[in-house]
Amino acid sequence: MGKKNIGKFLFISCIGVVSFLIPFHFEGSTNILVGILTALVKRLLSPVSKAVVLLLIAGSAAGSSYDYVMGKKGKEVPEWVHRRFGVSGIYLASKIFTLVMVFMCNFHLLPEHVIRASQDMVELGSTLLALAIALSFLLSFLTDGGLMEFFGEITRPFVRPMFRVPSDASLDLIASWVGASNAAVLLSAEKFRKGYYTKREAAIVMCNFSLVSIPFCMVVAEAAKVEPYFLPMYLLLCGLGIFLAMVLPRIYPLNRLEDVYVADRPERRSAGEQNFFSRAVASGCGAAEDFSLQKVWKTGINTMASILLNLMPIGIGWGILGMLTVNYTPIFGWLSWPMGWILHLLGVDSAFAVAPATLAGFIDMYIPALLVTGIASVRTRFVIASLSLIQIIYITEVGAVVLQAKLGVDLKRLAVIFMERTLISLPIIVLASRLIV
Numbered sequence: 001m002g003k004k005n006i007g008k009f010l011f012i013s014c015i016g017v018v019s020f021l022i023p024f025h026f027e028g029s030t031n032i033l034v035g036i037l038t039a040l041v042k043r044l045l046s047p048v049s050k051a052v053v054l055l056l057i058a059g060s061a062a063g064s065s066y067d068y069v070m071g072k073k074g075k076e077v078p079e080w081v082h083r084r085f086g087v088s089g090i091y092l093a094s095k096i097f098t099l100v101m102v103f104m105c106n107f108h109l110l111p112e113h114v115i116r117a118s119q120d121m122v123e124l125g126s127t128l129l130a131l132a133i134a135l136s137f138l139l140s141f142l143t144d145g146g147l148m149e150f151f152g153e154i155t156r157p158f159v160r161p162m163f164r165v166p167s168d169a170s171l172d173l174i175a176s177w178v179g180a181s182n183a184a185v186l187l188s189a190e191k192f193r194k195g196y197y198t199k200r201e202a203a204i205v206m207c208n209f210s211l212v213s214i215p216f217c218m219v220v221a222e223a224a225k226v227e228p229y230f231l232p233m234y235l236l237l238c239g240l241g242i243f244l245a246m247v248l249p250r251i252y253p254l255n256r257l258e259d260v261y262v263a264d265r266p267e268r269r270s271a272g273e274q275n276f277f278s279r280a281v282a283s284g285c286g287a288a289e290d291f292s293l294q295k296v297w298k299t300g301i302n303t304m305a306s307i308l309l310n311l312m313p314i315g316i317g318w319g320i321l322g323m324l325t326v327n328y329t330p331i332f333g334w335l336s337w338p339m340g341w342i343l344h345l346l347g348v349d350s351a352f353a354v355a356p357a358t359l360a361g362f363i364d365m366y367i368p369a370l371l372v373t374g375i376a377s378v379r380t381r382f383v384i385a386s387l388s389l390i391q392i393i394y395i396t397e398v399g400a401v402v403l404q405a406k407l408g409v410d411l412k413r414l415a416v417i418f419m420e421r422t423l424i425s426l427p428i429i430v431l432a433s434r435l436i437v
Helices: 003-022 032-045 047-072 079-085 091-107 112-135 139-143 147-163 167-178 182-191 198-209 214-223 227-250 276-290 294-330 331-335 335-346 350-361 367-372 378-391 398-404 411-437
Strands: 023-026 031-032
Touching: 003 032, 003 147, 003 214, 003 276, 003 350, 023 032, 031 032, 031 227, 032 047, 032 112, 032 214, 032 227, 047 079, 047 091, 047 112, 047 167, 047 294, 079 294, 091 112, 091 294, 112 214, 112 294, 112 367, 139 147, 139 294, 147 227, 147 276, 182 198, 182 398, 198 227, 198 398, 214 227, 214 294, 214 367, 214 378, 227 378, 227 411, 294 331, 294 367, 331 335, 331 350, 335 350, 350 367, 350 378, 350 411, 367 378, 378 411, 398 411
Parallel strands: none
Antiparallel strands: 023 031
């Protein structure tokens, strides 16, 4: 750990912090640097964005169809094709549905009321395109330059007493928090199978720390039209997430899960004789030493491809379906009636109109923000966007992995955890929104 590595660690971390965490005043509002870049790129691409989005969705659907069909036939496909386009049947159907709906909306081949209900979701593609370009190559400076490892070591002494998981899980918790939620839950499931976690410990990590990535949080903020409040919203999510991670492991159902391993426990590595701050700096400098522009390019391309070829077509499809379901069926209205009264008692504007969005996050956490795009109250949109991001238990991704991991968490218990996160978080988010918005 030389002065060169320390300087490199500080330089890279400063770029990441300035890009994602420092607010700037721009065109009459406050936003982070990535948000400002997103607005500029969106403005620049506005003449061609609809055509580009449609082509990207078509390419994504075609690539996933090819991978899926070849897989069903037992034939091999190039590794990069499967890595980029491989999805389950339900996600393939979502991509095809999105392609059809976006094409028909763009060329006005649907009834006008259907186009109106879907238009905000279709327009979201332009925002996602701009966001992917603006942030993909800056994200590595925040996540891969040593800052994550530094804070992982700093928090190590507090992990066991606060969250009831092994102290050496601290790096996993930070990785889960900052990284993509799907990668986080898959990592935790794999470590459970290898004997690093008991059933209870794995469930705690997967159900409390699989927060969505910073890019996706920005996507939700853009969708709900609360991007000027992204920084306080993200800080609120961090604080509230830590609070929930302290409370939920101590109540049903997480406290009832078995403390048993499914494999022999690997030997734990010694932390050495350094104090925790020295270890944190050493870890940060070690990561910074491996940091390179080539890695930034590779990670940036992967992040951009993930947003444009998976998140965008699937998110738009689910959003359109959710909007049509909410607007033209009474299903969510019936189920969310009690939540409407709770929102009303908390003083949230348009309480019963947005109540379905409080439960729609159990299907997919992207849907709630899309359901409130037409709500006039900025504070209400802020509440729903924040709530959807803190719920994290959605069955299209995190929930599916938790169920498949066989931790003793069935669909009923998963729904209980979802509602616990919702009911505990909602009053706090409403109170915070009165101070922020």
